[in-house]
Amino acid sequence: MKIAVLPGDGIGPEIMAQALKALKALDLRFEAEQAPVGGAAYEVAGHPLPEATLALAKAADAVLFGAVGDWKYDTLERALRPEQAILGLRKHLQLFANFRPAICYEQLTAASSLKPELVAGLDILIIRELTGDIYFGQPRGRRVAADGAFAGAEEAFDTMRYTRPEIERIAHVAFQAARKRSKRLTSVDKANVLETFQFWKDVVTEVHAQYPDVALDHMYVDNAAMQLVRAPKSFDVIVTGNMFGDILSDEAAMLTGSIGMLPSASLDAAAKGLYEPSHGSAPDIAGKGVANPLATILSAAMMLRFSLNQAAAADRIEAAVKNVLSQGLRTADIHSAGTTQVGTEAMGDAVVAALKRQG
Ligand code: IPM
Numbered sequence: 001m002k003i004a005v006l007p008g009d010g011i012g013p014e015i016m017a018q019a020l021k022a023l024k025a026l027d028l029r030f031e032a033e034q035a036p037v038g039g040a041a042y043e044v045a046g047h048p049l050p051e052a053t054l055a056l057a058k059a060a061d062a063v064l065f066g067a068v069g070d071w072k073y074d075t076l077e078r079a080l081r082p083e084q085a086i087l088g089l090r091k092h093l094q095l096f097a098n099f100r101p102a103i104c105y106e107q108l109t110a111a112s113s114l115k116p117e118l119v120a121g122l123d124i125l126i127i128r129e130l131t132g133d134i135y136f137g138q139p140r141g142r143r144v145a146a147d148g149a150f151a152g153a154e155e156a157f158d159t160m161r162y163t164r165p166e167i168e169r170i171a172h173v174a175f176q177a178a179r180k181r182s183k184r185l186t187s188v189d190k191a192n193v194l195e196t197f198q199f200w201k202d203v204v205t206e207v208h209a210q211y212p213d214v215a216l217d218h219m220y221v222d223n224a225a226m227q228l229v230r231a232p233k234s235f236d237v238i239v240t241g242n243m244f245g246d247i248l249s250d251e252a253a254m255l256t257g258s259i260g261m262l263p264s265a266s267l268d269a270a271a272k273g274l275y276e277p278s279h280g281s282a283p284d285i286a287g288k289g290v291a292n293p294l295a296t297i298l299s300a301a302m303m304l305r306f307s308l309n310q311a312a313a314a315d316r317i318e319a320a321v322k323n324v325l326s327q328g329l330r331t332a333d334i335h336s337a338g339t340t341q342v343g344t345e346a347m348g349d350a351v352v353a354a355l356k357r358q359g
Protein backbone atom coordinates (compact mmCIF):
# COMPACT_ATOMS: atom_id res chain seq x y z
CA MET A 1 0.00 0.00 0.00
CA LYS A 2 1.31 3.39 -0.95
CA ILE A 3 -0.09 6.60 0.47
CA ALA A 4 0.65 9.99 -1.04
CA VAL A 5 0.88 12.47 1.84
CA LEU A 6 0.21 16.07 0.86
CA PRO A 7 0.29 18.30 3.96
CA GLY A 8 -0.19 21.64 2.15
CA ASP A 9 -0.46 25.03 3.80
CA GLY A 10 -1.40 26.71 7.06
CA ILE A 11 -2.20 24.15 9.73
CA GLY A 12 -1.86 21.35 7.15
CA PRO A 13 1.63 20.18 8.17
CA GLU A 14 0.81 20.20 11.92
CA ILE A 15 -2.37 18.19 11.64
CA MET A 16 -0.87 15.82 9.10
CA ALA A 17 1.98 14.99 11.48
CA GLN A 18 -0.60 13.82 14.02
CA ALA A 19 -2.45 11.67 11.48
CA LEU A 20 0.81 10.02 10.43
CA LYS A 21 1.62 9.28 14.07
CA ALA A 22 -1.76 7.60 14.49
CA LEU A 23 -1.30 5.55 11.31
CA LYS A 24 2.15 4.47 12.43
CA ALA A 25 0.78 3.33 15.78
CA LEU A 26 -1.44 0.83 13.97
CA ASP A 27 1.54 -1.22 12.79
CA LEU A 28 0.19 -1.65 9.30
CA ARG A 29 2.49 -2.15 6.38
CA PHE A 30 2.32 0.89 4.17
CA GLU A 31 4.65 3.26 2.49
CA ALA A 32 4.02 7.00 2.82
CA GLU A 33 5.60 9.50 0.49
CA GLN A 34 5.25 13.25 0.98
CA ALA A 35 5.03 15.97 -1.65
CA PRO A 36 4.34 19.70 -1.55
CA VAL A 37 0.94 21.04 -2.61
CA GLY A 38 -0.83 24.41 -2.63
CA GLY A 39 1.03 27.53 -1.59
CA ALA A 40 3.87 25.42 -0.24
CA ALA A 41 4.34 23.94 -3.72
CA TYR A 42 4.07 27.33 -5.37
CA GLU A 43 6.98 28.46 -3.18
CA VAL A 44 9.28 25.61 -4.14
CA ALA A 45 8.11 24.72 -7.65
CA GLY A 46 6.21 27.75 -8.93
CA HIS A 47 2.92 25.85 -9.23
CA PRO A 48 0.31 24.74 -6.66
CA LEU A 49 0.11 21.26 -8.18
CA PRO A 50 3.54 20.37 -9.59
CA GLU A 51 3.83 17.48 -12.05
CA ALA A 52 5.73 15.39 -9.51
CA THR A 53 3.02 15.82 -6.88
CA LEU A 54 0.29 14.89 -9.34
CA ALA A 55 2.30 11.86 -10.51
CA LEU A 56 2.75 10.69 -6.91
CA ALA A 57 -0.99 11.11 -6.24
CA LYS A 58 -1.83 9.14 -9.38
CA ALA A 59 0.55 6.31 -8.54
CA ALA A 60 -0.53 5.94 -4.90
CA ASP A 61 -3.36 3.77 -3.59
CA ALA A 62 -4.74 6.73 -1.68
CA VAL A 63 -4.00 10.38 -1.02
CA LEU A 64 -4.00 11.91 2.43
CA PHE A 65 -4.41 15.65 2.08
CA GLY A 66 -4.04 18.41 4.68
CA ALA A 67 -5.30 21.78 3.53
CA VAL A 68 -4.33 24.51 1.09
CA GLY A 69 -4.68 28.26 0.96
CA ASP A 70 -3.36 31.44 2.47
CA TRP A 71 -4.49 35.03 2.04
CA LYS A 72 -1.04 35.97 0.85
CA TYR A 73 -1.75 34.21 -2.45
CA ASP A 74 -5.04 36.04 -3.08
CA THR A 75 -3.44 38.37 -5.57
CA LEU A 76 -1.88 35.64 -7.72
CA GLU A 77 -3.57 34.82 -11.01
CA ARG A 78 -6.24 32.17 -10.47
CA ALA A 79 -4.30 29.32 -12.09
CA LEU A 80 -1.50 29.69 -9.53
CA ARG A 81 -3.60 30.00 -6.38
CA PRO A 82 -3.38 27.20 -3.81
CA GLU A 83 -7.06 26.19 -4.29
CA GLN A 84 -6.21 25.11 -7.83
CA ALA A 85 -4.23 22.22 -6.33
CA ILE A 86 -7.24 20.55 -4.78
CA LEU A 87 -9.45 21.35 -7.78
CA GLY A 88 -6.76 19.91 -10.08
CA LEU A 89 -6.39 16.74 -8.01
CA ARG A 90 -10.17 16.20 -8.04
CA LYS A 91 -10.29 16.68 -11.80
CA HIS A 92 -7.16 14.70 -12.76
CA LEU A 93 -7.91 11.79 -10.44
CA GLN A 94 -11.62 11.90 -11.40
CA LEU A 95 -12.70 12.05 -7.78
CA PHE A 96 -16.35 12.71 -8.54
CA ALA A 97 -17.93 11.42 -5.33
CA ASN A 98 -17.34 13.46 -2.21
CA PHE A 99 -18.53 12.02 1.10
CA ARG A 100 -18.92 14.55 3.89
CA PRO A 101 -20.35 13.04 7.03
CA ALA A 102 -21.69 15.41 9.68
CA ILE A 103 -21.68 13.58 12.96
CA CYS A 104 -22.39 15.21 16.29
CA TYR A 105 -20.27 13.43 18.88
CA GLU A 106 -22.20 12.89 22.09
CA GLN A 107 -19.38 14.54 24.06
CA LEU A 108 -19.56 17.68 21.90
CA THR A 109 -23.30 18.32 21.73
CA ALA A 110 -22.85 21.49 23.78
CA ALA A 111 -20.41 22.93 21.23
CA SER A 112 -23.12 23.19 18.57
CA SER A 113 -24.69 26.57 17.89
CA LEU A 114 -28.07 24.81 17.84
CA LYS A 115 -30.05 23.58 20.84
CA PRO A 116 -28.67 20.25 22.09
CA GLU A 117 -31.92 18.38 21.43
CA LEU A 118 -31.78 19.37 17.75
CA VAL A 119 -28.29 17.95 17.21
CA ALA A 120 -27.84 15.18 19.81
CA GLY A 121 -27.13 12.00 17.87
CA LEU A 122 -26.98 13.81 14.52
CA ASP A 123 -25.42 11.58 11.86
CA ILE A 124 -26.01 12.70 8.30
CA LEU A 125 -24.03 12.16 5.14
CA ILE A 126 -23.71 14.71 2.38
CA ILE A 127 -22.66 13.30 -0.97
CA ARG A 128 -21.44 16.10 -3.17
CA GLU A 129 -20.72 15.72 -6.87
CA LEU A 130 -17.17 17.00 -7.16
CA THR A 131 -15.95 17.25 -10.75
CA GLY A 132 -18.75 19.00 -12.63
CA ASP A 133 -21.23 21.87 -12.27
CA ILE A 134 -20.32 25.53 -12.35
CA TYR A 135 -16.96 24.71 -10.73
CA PHE A 136 -15.59 23.22 -13.92
CA GLY A 137 -18.10 24.20 -16.62
CA GLN A 138 -16.71 25.87 -19.71
CA PRO A 139 -16.83 28.49 -21.07
CA ARG A 140 -16.02 30.95 -18.34
CA GLY A 141 -14.25 34.24 -18.22
CA ARG A 142 -14.58 37.95 -18.77
CA ARG A 143 -15.98 39.68 -21.83
CA VAL A 144 -18.16 42.51 -22.97
CA ALA A 145 -21.86 41.82 -22.47
CA ALA A 146 -23.52 41.22 -25.82
CA ASP A 147 -27.05 41.76 -24.58
CA GLY A 148 -29.18 42.48 -21.53
CA ALA A 149 -29.84 45.71 -19.67
CA PHE A 150 -26.14 46.55 -19.65
CA ALA A 151 -25.09 45.44 -23.14
CA GLY A 152 -21.61 46.74 -23.87
CA ALA A 153 -20.54 46.65 -20.24
CA GLU A 154 -17.73 44.45 -18.92
CA GLU A 155 -19.07 41.17 -17.49
CA ALA A 156 -17.86 37.89 -15.95
CA PHE A 157 -19.53 34.53 -16.50
CA ASP A 158 -19.33 30.85 -15.53
CA THR A 159 -21.22 27.90 -16.93
CA MET A 160 -23.39 25.58 -14.89
CA ARG A 161 -23.76 22.24 -16.66
CA TYR A 162 -24.16 18.53 -15.99
CA THR A 163 -24.16 15.66 -18.46
CA ARG A 164 -26.42 12.64 -17.95
CA PRO A 165 -23.55 10.23 -17.11
CA GLU A 166 -22.20 12.58 -14.47
CA ILE A 167 -25.58 12.72 -12.73
CA GLU A 168 -26.20 9.00 -13.12
CA ARG A 169 -22.92 7.94 -11.54
CA ILE A 170 -23.26 10.18 -8.49
CA ALA A 171 -26.90 9.09 -8.11
CA HIS A 172 -25.81 5.43 -8.06
CA VAL A 173 -23.18 6.19 -5.41
CA ALA A 174 -25.79 8.00 -3.32
CA PHE A 175 -28.48 5.32 -3.60
CA GLN A 176 -25.94 2.66 -2.66
CA ALA A 177 -24.78 4.66 0.34
CA ALA A 178 -28.39 5.24 1.43
CA ARG A 179 -29.03 1.52 1.11
CA LYS A 180 -26.33 0.87 3.74
CA ARG A 181 -27.88 3.40 6.12
CA SER A 182 -31.53 4.28 6.74
CA LYS A 183 -32.56 3.88 3.08
CA ARG A 184 -33.59 7.51 2.80
CA LEU A 185 -32.09 9.84 0.23
CA THR A 186 -32.76 13.54 -0.33
CA SER A 187 -31.68 14.98 -3.66
CA VAL A 188 -31.11 18.73 -3.43
CA ASP A 189 -31.62 20.87 -6.53
CA LYS A 190 -32.92 24.19 -7.81
CA ALA A 191 -35.24 22.72 -10.43
CA ASN A 192 -37.70 25.59 -10.00
CA VAL A 193 -35.22 27.98 -11.60
CA LEU A 194 -32.31 26.18 -13.26
CA GLU A 195 -32.43 23.97 -16.35
CA THR A 196 -29.32 22.11 -15.13
CA PHE A 197 -31.05 21.13 -11.91
CA GLN A 198 -34.37 20.20 -13.55
CA PHE A 199 -32.26 17.73 -15.54
CA TRP A 200 -30.50 16.64 -12.33
CA LYS A 201 -33.87 15.95 -10.70
CA ASP A 202 -35.19 14.04 -13.74
CA VAL A 203 -32.09 11.84 -13.98
CA VAL A 204 -31.97 11.10 -10.22
CA THR A 205 -35.66 10.15 -10.44
CA GLU A 206 -34.90 7.76 -13.32
CA VAL A 207 -32.00 6.12 -11.47
CA HIS A 208 -34.30 5.68 -8.46
CA ALA A 209 -36.22 3.04 -10.43
CA GLN A 210 -33.23 0.72 -9.82
CA TYR A 211 -33.39 1.28 -6.06
CA PRO A 212 -37.04 0.70 -5.11
CA ASP A 213 -35.99 -0.07 -1.52
CA VAL A 214 -34.65 3.47 -1.02
CA ALA A 215 -37.09 6.33 -0.32
CA LEU A 216 -36.17 9.35 -2.44
CA ASP A 217 -37.33 12.89 -1.94
CA HIS A 218 -36.36 16.10 -3.69
CA MET A 219 -35.75 19.43 -2.02
CA TYR A 220 -34.85 22.89 -3.31
CA VAL A 221 -31.49 24.05 -2.05
CA ASP A 222 -32.82 27.12 -0.25
CA ASN A 223 -35.31 24.98 1.64
CA ALA A 224 -32.60 22.41 2.37
CA ALA A 225 -30.43 25.14 3.89
CA MET A 226 -33.34 26.09 6.11
CA GLN A 227 -34.31 22.54 7.09
CA LEU A 228 -30.69 21.82 8.04
CA VAL A 229 -30.89 24.35 10.84
CA ARG A 230 -34.56 23.75 11.66
CA ALA A 231 -34.53 19.97 11.92
CA PRO A 232 -31.19 18.50 10.85
CA LYS A 233 -32.07 15.04 12.08
CA SER A 234 -34.85 14.83 9.48
CA PHE A 235 -32.11 14.07 6.91
CA ASP A 236 -30.08 10.95 6.45
CA VAL A 237 -28.23 10.98 3.11
CA ILE A 238 -28.21 14.11 0.93
CA VAL A 239 -26.98 14.09 -2.66
CA THR A 240 -26.37 17.30 -4.54
CA GLY A 241 -24.25 19.12 -7.11
CA ASN A 242 -20.82 20.57 -6.66
CA MET A 243 -21.70 24.13 -5.67
CA PHE A 244 -24.75 23.42 -3.51
CA GLY A 245 -22.76 20.65 -1.85
CA ASP A 246 -19.93 23.04 -1.06
CA ILE A 247 -22.29 25.37 0.75
CA LEU A 248 -24.53 22.82 2.48
CA SER A 249 -21.60 20.75 3.71
CA ASP A 250 -20.11 23.72 5.57
CA GLU A 251 -23.51 24.43 7.09
CA ALA A 252 -23.97 20.80 8.13
CA ALA A 253 -20.45 20.63 9.52
CA MET A 254 -21.01 23.57 11.82
CA LEU A 255 -24.19 22.01 13.23
CA THR A 256 -22.01 19.39 14.81
CA GLY A 257 -20.15 21.94 16.92
CA SER A 258 -16.86 21.86 15.15
CA ILE A 259 -15.73 21.61 11.61
CA GLY A 260 -12.44 20.58 13.24
CA MET A 261 -13.89 17.10 13.80
CA LEU A 262 -15.09 16.22 10.32
CA PRO A 263 -13.26 14.10 7.77
CA SER A 264 -14.11 13.71 4.11
CA ALA A 265 -13.46 11.31 1.29
CA SER A 266 -13.38 12.03 -2.43
CA LEU A 267 -13.61 8.86 -4.48
CA ASP A 268 -13.26 7.79 -8.09
CA ALA A 269 -15.19 4.99 -9.76
CA ALA A 270 -12.80 2.37 -8.34
CA ALA A 271 -12.88 3.75 -4.77
CA LYS A 272 -9.39 5.14 -4.99
CA GLY A 273 -9.62 8.28 -2.96
CA LEU A 274 -8.33 11.50 -1.58
CA TYR A 275 -8.97 12.05 2.11
CA GLU A 276 -8.97 15.44 3.73
CA PRO A 277 -10.39 17.23 6.74
CA SER A 278 -13.51 19.25 5.92
CA HIS A 279 -11.95 22.37 7.36
CA GLY A 280 -9.46 24.60 5.59
CA SER A 281 -5.88 25.72 6.16
CA ALA A 282 -6.73 28.24 8.92
CA PRO A 283 -3.68 30.46 8.29
CA ASP A 284 -4.63 32.60 11.31
CA ILE A 285 -3.69 29.80 13.72
CA ALA A 286 -0.97 28.09 11.66
CA GLY A 287 2.21 27.27 13.54
CA LYS A 288 0.65 27.95 16.93
CA GLY A 289 0.11 24.31 17.81
CA VAL A 290 -3.56 24.81 18.64
CA ALA A 291 -5.30 23.31 15.60
CA ASN A 292 -7.56 20.30 16.01
CA PRO A 293 -5.94 17.27 14.33
CA LEU A 294 -8.96 14.98 14.79
CA ALA A 295 -10.57 15.64 11.40
CA THR A 296 -7.33 14.62 9.69
CA ILE A 297 -6.92 11.60 11.93
CA LEU A 298 -10.52 10.60 11.12
CA SER A 299 -9.79 11.19 7.42
CA ALA A 300 -6.99 8.64 7.73
CA ALA A 301 -9.57 6.24 9.19
CA MET A 302 -11.85 6.84 6.20
CA MET A 303 -8.87 6.14 3.94
CA LEU A 304 -8.23 2.82 5.66
CA ARG A 305 -11.88 1.85 5.28
CA PHE A 306 -12.67 3.01 1.73
CA SER A 307 -9.41 2.67 -0.20
CA LEU A 308 -7.11 0.35 1.75
CA ASN A 309 -9.52 -2.34 2.82
CA GLN A 310 -8.56 -2.03 6.49
CA ALA A 311 -11.92 -1.60 8.20
CA ALA A 312 -10.72 -2.97 11.52
CA ALA A 313 -7.90 -0.43 11.68
CA ALA A 314 -10.38 2.33 10.81
CA ASP A 315 -12.62 1.20 13.67
CA ARG A 316 -9.63 1.38 16.01
CA ILE A 317 -8.88 4.99 15.08
CA GLU A 318 -12.52 6.01 15.47
CA ALA A 319 -12.69 4.32 18.86
CA ALA A 320 -9.47 6.04 19.95
CA VAL A 321 -10.89 9.45 18.98
CA LYS A 322 -14.06 8.81 21.01
CA ASN A 323 -11.85 7.69 23.85
CA VAL A 324 -9.84 10.92 23.99
CA LEU A 325 -13.06 12.94 23.86
CA SER A 326 -14.44 10.89 26.75
CA GLN A 327 -11.27 11.67 28.70
CA GLY A 328 -12.30 15.31 28.37
CA LEU A 329 -9.42 16.33 26.12
CA ARG A 330 -10.30 19.20 23.80
CA THR A 331 -8.46 21.47 21.39
CA ALA A 332 -9.42 25.15 21.56
CA ASP A 333 -12.12 24.90 18.87
CA ILE A 334 -14.17 22.36 20.85
CA HIS A 335 -13.21 23.40 24.35
CA SER A 336 -15.94 24.06 26.90
CA ALA A 337 -16.11 24.51 30.68
CA GLY A 338 -15.10 21.40 32.60
CA THR A 339 -12.89 19.94 29.87
CA THR A 340 -9.11 19.98 29.49
CA GLN A 341 -7.68 22.13 26.73
CA VAL A 342 -4.76 20.60 24.85
CA GLY A 343 -2.71 21.55 21.80
CA THR A 344 -2.37 19.81 18.45
CA GLU A 345 0.50 17.59 19.43
CA ALA A 346 -0.89 16.57 22.81
CA MET A 347 -4.15 15.61 21.09
CA GLY A 348 -2.23 13.48 18.59
CA ASP A 349 -0.26 11.86 21.41
CA ALA A 350 -3.48 11.10 23.29
CA VAL A 351 -4.93 9.34 20.23
CA VAL A 352 -1.72 7.31 19.88
CA ALA A 353 -1.86 6.39 23.58
CA ALA A 354 -5.50 5.34 23.22
CA LEU A 355 -4.58 3.18 20.21
CA LYS A 356 -1.78 1.51 22.17
CA ARG A 357 -4.11 0.79 25.07
CA GLN A 358 -6.38 -1.12 22.68
CA GLY A 359 -3.56 -3.67 22.61
C1 IPM B 1 -14.11 22.59 -0.14
C2 IPM B 1 -13.42 23.92 -0.37
C3 IPM B 1 -12.97 23.97 -1.83
C4 IPM B 1 -14.22 23.92 -2.68
C5 IPM B 1 -12.08 25.17 -2.18
C6 IPM B 1 -10.86 25.23 -1.30
C7 IPM B 1 -11.68 25.15 -3.63
O1 IPM B 1 -14.26 24.97 -0.03
O2 IPM B 1 -13.46 21.54 -0.31
O3 IPM B 1 -15.30 22.60 0.20
O4 IPM B 1 -14.85 24.97 -2.94
O5 IPM B 1 -14.60 22.83 -3.10
Ligand code: MG
Pocket: 246, 247, 250
Ligand atom coordinates in the same frame (compact mmCIF):
# COMPACT_ATOMS: atom_id res chain seq x y z
MG1 MG C 1 -16.10 24.36 0.85
